Amino acid sequence: MDSSRLEVxxxxxDISRRVAEMGLRIGADYPASEPLLLVxxxxxxxxxxADLARAIPRSVSIDFLSTSSYGKERTSSGEVKLVRxxxxxxxxxxxxxxxxxxxxxxxxxxxxxxxxQRQPASLRIATFLDKPSRRREGVDIAYRGFEVPDKFVVxxxxxxxxxxRNLKDLCALHEGGSQDxxx
Ligand code: 5GP
Numbered sequence: 001m002d003s004s005r006l007e008v009x010x011x012x013x014d015i016s017r018r019v020a021e022m023g024l025r026i027g028a029d030y031p032a033s034e035p036l037l038l039v040x041x042x043x044x045x046x047x048x049x050a051d052l053a054r055a056i057p058r059s060v061s062i063d064f065l066s067t068s069s070y071g072k073e074r075t076s077s078g079e080v081k082l083v084r085x086x087x088x089x090x091x092x093x094x095x096x097x098x099x100x101x102x103x104x105x106x107x108x109x110x111x112x113x114x115x116x117q118r119q120p121a122s123l124r125i126a127t128f129l130d131k132p133s134r135r136r137e138g139v140d141i142a143y144r145g146f147e148v149p150d151k152f153v154v155x156x157x158x159x160x161x162x163x164x165r166n167l168k169d170l171c172a173l174h175e176g177g178s179q180d181x182x183x
Contacts, residue, residue: 004160004173004174004175005173005174005175006154006155006164006167006171006172006173006174007171007172007174008169008170008171009148009151009153009169009170009171009172010146010148010169010170011169012156012168012169015145015156015168015169015170016051018145018146019048019051019052019055019128019145020055022052022055022126022143022145023052023054023055023056023057024055024056024057025143026052026056026096026126026143027056027057027058030058030094032058034094034121035059035061035093035094036056036058036059036060036061036093036094036096037060037061037062037063037088037090037093037094037095037096038052038053038056038060038061038062038063038096038098039062039063039064039065039086039090039095039096039097039098039115040062040063040064040065040098041064041065041066041067041097041098041099041100041107041111042064042065042066042084043066043157043159043165044099044100044101044157044158044159044165045098045099045100045128045157046157046165047156047157047165048098048100048128048145048156048157049062049098052098052126063086063087063088064084064086065082065084065085065086065111066082066083066084067080067081067082067083067107067110067111068080068081068083080106080107080110080111082114089118090115090118090119090120091118091119091120092119092120092121093120093121094120094121094122095115095120095121095122095123095124096124096125096126096142096143097111097112097115097123097124097125097126098126098127099125099126099127099128100127100128100129100157100158101127101128101129101130101131101148101153101158102125102127102129102130102131102132102135102139102141103131103134103135104134104135104136104137105135105136105137105138105139106136106137108125108127108139109137109138109139112125112139124140124142124143125139125140125141125142125143126141126142126143126144127141127143127144127145128145128146128156128157129144129145129146129147129148129153129158129170130144130145130146130147130148131147131148131149131150132147133149133150134150146170148170151172151173152172152173153170153171153172153173154167154170154171154172154173155167155168155169155170155171156168156169156170158170160173
């Protein structure tokens with residue numbers, strides 16, 4: 001039986017307001033005449049990317065990649081692998097890497113290295129969440145939705161063992177207790 005307990009950390013309304021602000025800022029920062037490619041890191045960033053893309057008041061294109069995930073673990077093994085690469089070349093393009101959460105920073109510093117070698121016109125990071133307390137590798141975050149404490153979070157695209165991605169609120173997942181529902 002699943003004995004996890006969920007605690008709402010950030011409500012759906014607060015998320016929606018913040019993502020709208022981020023979209024406007026990103027729209028203002030990139031020249032409208034130059035193409036902007038949003039690269040979503042699957043699977044966690046899918047909902048954030050979908051909302052952010054629609055909050056940016058200019059045309060954007062979208063591509064995805066995916067890295068090896070934590071699976072059923074709550075902490076990173078420290079090893080990252082590119083499991084799915086981009087469909088298109090990023091050479092000469094403005095690229096915004098869209099991630100769900102920066103935790104140790106290992107995934108994004110790896111992706112910045114790999115994508116940086118492909119000669120994009122620019123390469124920046126937009127992350128929904130930042131958990132700075134566990135950082136092991138420095139990453140330069142251009143756009144940050146929220147800072148979160150050192151708790152394992154789920155919802156708004158983020159999972160644990162493939163569950164909870166479709167929760168509208170962002171919740172902390174606690175072991176024990178009897179509630180398996182984000183109110
Ligand atoms: P990092 O390489 O920065 O340690 O971890 C990045 C990835 O770890 C994120 O894209 C996410 O998939 C996963 N991750 C890190 N912290 C959490 C968390 O609190 N909840 C969930 N669901 N995933 C996390």
